[in-house]
Amino acid sequence: MTVTTRELDMSRAVLDLVSRPADLDxxxxxxxxxxxxxxxxxxxxxxxxxxxxxxxxxxTASDELCRRFEQDQLDLDEGPCLDSARTHEPLPVALLDSEQATARWPRFAPRAVAASITAVAAIPLHTPDLMLGALNLISTGPPLPSGRDLHLVQVLADAAALALTHRRDIVGREETIRQLQTALDSRIVIEQAKGVLAARLQVTMDASFTLLRGHARATQQPLTVLATRIAHRDIPDALLEKTR
Structure with missing residues (x-):
């Protein structure tokens, strides 16, 4: 059996997620x-x-469309990602322009379709004793994720959960919950930093986040620390030089 490049990359991704240090961010x-x-x-x-x-x-969100998709569900208090997180159940691929979706999410589904979002699936994210939430997969057109695709992504989610389980075993369940709350608070700072960078560098919000994460990794500093600095209008010269 020949191993594909995608399979090799998936193996590396699983290893990367599961082998985080005990003091992981x-x-x-x-x-x-x-x-x-x-x-x-x-x-x-x-x-x-x-x-x-x-x-x-x-x-988290991979881009601005995804962020708005998630925020709309919170604003309307209905949607597939909320259902999956609340019920602790996976969500198979749901077509948002279907009658079933419109009946289930009468306000959210039409709004998502109007934003060119055609389908969504959700994968549970949990440790053995703690339900964390859901990993949401959003499609804007074909091809849609297959059942095999969802199984592969579940492996990635489980790898991340194993890293969190290792962290929980060291610091305890309550501390893990506290760190998740801190991560939620940090997300707000990151959104502020993205806005500052986007305005200063005249780039999109997606591009500003790519620059933010890239610089944090290149300089080996926590993303939140860098974001806090930028949110206070202290932008590193190296970031300013990237768009000159």
């Missing part, structure tokens, strides 16, 4: 999970989580 881990999902499938990806009050909130 939860937000970085989950951003990487969404990035891998979007890289291996023709989808956009995001993560919704249950916060410490039991409410659903979006944590």
């Amino acid at each position: 939860v937000l970085e881990l989950l951003y990487d999970l969404t990035a891998y999902a979007a890289a291996f499938l023709p989808v956009r990806a995001g993560i919704t989580v249950l916060d410490d009050g039991g409410d659903v909130a979006y944590l």
Whole structure:
């Protein structure tokens, strides 16, 4: 049997997610999970989580369309990602222009279709004793994810969950929950930093996030630390030089 390039890349992605150090950055881990999902499938990806009050909130998004997709569900309090996170159940590929989808999500489904979002699927994200939320896969056209695709992405989600389980075993369940809440708070700072970069560099929000993450990795600093600095209008010269 010949091993394909995609299979090799998937193996490396699983290894990367599962082998994070004990002091892993939860937000970085989950951003990487969404990035891998979007890289291996023709989808956009995001993560919704249950916060410490039991409410659903979006944590990561691979791009601005995905972020708006997740935010719309929160604003309307209905949608497939909310259902999956609340019920702890996977969601097979759902066509949002179908009668079933419109009946189930009467306000959200038409809004998503108007934004050119055609289908969504959701994969549970959990540790053995803690339901974290869902990894959401968003399609804007064919091809749609197959059942095999969803199984592959579940492997990625499980790898990330194993890294979090290792972290939980060291710091405890309550500390893991606290770190997820901190990640939710950090997401707000990252959104602010994206806006500052987009305005200063005259680039899209998606491009500003790519620059933000790339610089954080290149300089080996936590994404949140860099985002906080930029949110306060302190933009590193190296980032300014990238668009000159």
